[in-house]
Amino acid sequence: MTLSHTDARTRLLELIKELAVVHGTVTLSSGKQAEYYVDLRRATLHHEASRLVGQVMLNLIDDAGVEFQSVGGLTMGADPVATAIIHSAQPERNIDAFVVRKAQKSYGMGRQVEGPDVRGRNVVVLEDTSTTGASALAAVEGVRTAGGNVVAVAVIVDRDTGAKEHVERESGVPYLFAFGKDELGLD
Structure with a gap:
């Protein structure tokens, strides 16, 4: 059963607060x-x-x-997000997913972007959460190098630490996010 947009968003926010928010001092991938x-x-x-x-x-x-x-986006944070989207879209829409490796492979086909070819396709780069936007920008670069046309970056949770502005300035595409840290009670 598919929930209304509002009900799905409300329930997902509840689950994120319950499952994903961990309190305590941590070092983020950005080093902050x-x-x-x-x-x-x-x-x-x-x-x-x-x-x-x-x-x-x-x-x-x-x-x-x-x-x-x-x-798709940089492995590993974007992988389950991309999979969830393609499954949510089926059977009405044919959306493919891709994975961007941190570095191009030195063996096999030597690809950095895995999955159905992104060359000439409009793609959305995904991230689960973003602090600086560095992971999203690395994925944007990898996709563009592979010939994909990045049309947006979409993030589940934006930490409100400048990632949106950084990504939009550096990539030239819109940065969308489903939830801000204020909605998670993290102000």
Whole structure:
């Protein structure tokens, strides 16, 4: 059963607060210190939350009027988000997913972007949460090098630490997010 957009968003927010918000001093991938950590894999890989992630993120991107055929981002945070979106879209829409490796492989086909070819396709780069936007920008670069046309960056949780402005300035595409840290009670 698919929930209304509002109900799906409300329930996903509840699950993120319950499953993914961890309080205590942590060092983020950006190297910055924070008094909380949003471990979204605890939600994106959860049986109920995963379905809601797909629905909420697909609605977010569609509501922004973004036309795309493929979604993905830097492994590993973006992987379950992309999978949730493609499953949420089926069977009405044929959306593919891709994975961007941190570095190009030195063996096999030597690819940095894995999955169905992104060359010539409109793609949305995904991230589960973002602090500086560095991971999203690395994925944007990898996709562009592979010939994909990045049309947006979409994030489940924005930490309100400048990632939106940084990504938009550096990539030239809109940065969309489903939830801000204020909605998680993390102000």
